[in-house]
Amino acid sequence: MQDVRHWPCESCGADLRFAPGQTRLVCDHCGHVQEIPATAPTDRRGMGELDLHAALADRLPASASEQVRTTPCPSCGALVEFEGATHATQCPFCATPVVAGTGETRLLKPQAVIPFRLTEREARQAMTDWLGRLWFAPNGLVQYARKGRALSGLYVPYWTFDAATRSRYTGQRGDAYYTTRTVTVEVNGRPQRRTERVRQIRWTPVSGRVAREFDDVLVLASQSLPRHYTEALEPWDLSALEPYRADWLAGFTAEGYTVGLPEGWSRAQEIMARTIRGDVARDIGGDEQRVGQVETAYDRETFKHVLLPVWMAAYRYGGKSYRFVVNGQTGRVQGERPWSAWKIAFAVLLGLIAAGIAAYISQAR
Template identity: 60%
Template sequence: MSVTEEHRWPCAQCGADLRYNPGATELVCDHCGHVQQVAPSETRAKRDALGEIPLARGLKADREGGEISETHRSTSCPSCGAVVELQGASHATECPFCATPVVVDTGQIRRIKPQAVVPFKISHDEAHRALTGWLGSLWFAPNTLLEFVRKGRRMAGIYVPFWTFDADTRSSYSGQRGDYYYETEWVTVTVNGKSERRQQQVRKTRWSPVSGRVARGFDDVLIMASTSLPQRLGNDLTPWNLSELAPYNPDFLAGFQAEGYTVSLEAGHGAARDRMAQVIAGDVRRDIGGDEQRIGKIDTDFSDETFKHVLLPVWTAAYKYSGKSYRFLVNGQTGEVQGERPWSVWKIAFAVLGAAILAVGAAYLYDPSLFDG
């Protein structure tokens, strides 16, 4: 069993902890301001880190352990299930995804190593401004949520795990092609209370059997490997610019947290194939042509399937209202904001009441006789 590797980044001048500076290639000390450059990756190491791994090899390593796996010390959130990897000697923390207190799990879990990371590009202050603007635009939000924004509570910077999948596909299909044509029919219509007969063009569809083949290559189909974030929120943080992927370097994690994946490689691969299937179905419809298409069957052969395990930067904030947690996410590369939002029942009720009063007032001004006893 491999030994858990812990990293610390002491400042060379004062000994305080350094942190990665988003948007730069440097570590900074908040205590004395000392700056230290992140060591550049060797050319060969970069090529190996960003290269694709054969899928079969990865599936075996995820199930049995192997050369591309390692162990991590992690904590599991009892509320949302997030697995957050810990640096240093921390034993307790607050879940950054749902604000639930959690205590470190002393067990170790074998994991596939992250190969690459998109370093944080958006600073905390930039992310907070983006979140503030987004929250400020919400209607009927509770006053406590607005107070949450005004107080400027610090957001958590987290590297969220993702899988990327590549594949070449060849698909054979069968189905039907529908072509529109028109026939003239007599119909009965009512005009000024009287029935009369008229001619009308009626659209019909002529169906004919079809079959064929389509092929497509897929590159970097991105699947979020976290179950702690709502899939809609995590998937809507797109687009990601994966050309900015850098070889995994612990320096990029200084001052941030990293979540371990909770969606297995096998499950992620299944989700990626489902997404590929949707694209292939679109290819089939275009290949069938015509005005309408019916797909009877698609058989797809997959080849040259590979994957990468990468970490992508997300700023998160958790807010509790009426006993429920709400999450807000900011893409740490682009500043895109996604989030859940609570609704103030009182504000909605007052708005409905106000609208009713305005409606009654408008009706009275239009026709006061409506209100005569």
């Protein structure tokens, strides 16, 4: 986790912050506004794909990485990064005090970032709306979340991968056909013979080839947030990526990656394999398919390290902790599901009453 650099206001010296949804830095102290320069074409070329094999073999230019002081959070594992003379801080995920270690780590620099589009107020509204739509959610938590402490803006690390794939497969194609059979059934106490159609499948061995170009397969590079949380925030509009510059991070926090490039590539291959399996099933055709062995060759593998915006909140209510995340680009929400015991009990009671009334009416007839 990185406490991002501070940008002093030219007028009063206070810290500037990036204004979500805009292209400017603002000073909350004196109101000064500083525009972020427009992205030049040469800057966009700087966020191009990097060669995966060169990176895995540690053959990227030295300018692609940087030396940083990092310490893993002892509670949640988030990678806490220290800048300048800072030697102690607090983990924004779990509030655990973290003290800087003596070692340094060389990490790949981010190449691109999607700046926050939603303000903290908009993200809070999206979260409370989401809570309000949940069945059996405690009303008190919704009100507490609406009036509670501010959400934290966090840039979460991801890898994106590109690859051209060619796959050879074997399997079976299933074509349906129908036969008839005669069965005996009882109707009004008497046996009757009836003819019915039975669906059968004729299986034929098949083999073939499929090819696909993958672009920007997204893999979470953090272990601090559960994967099912971040997957629920998708899709992201990656066309909104901007070349990395510290201005976009002013006033926010950015997490260092804790899922390394080799592990990220393995995860990307798993994602690609699911898509390729669907391609194979469509190529086999027929009414049903059995996919056997699939052998995939990869070519032109490249990657990017990007930062995506997430608003995060953690609340303690009724003796329990609840954590929520909001996509800072689209407003999609995911979190731990709260339950209201009295709402559930009331619903059960209403169900029992309705069942009793239905039974009484049935007996009265």
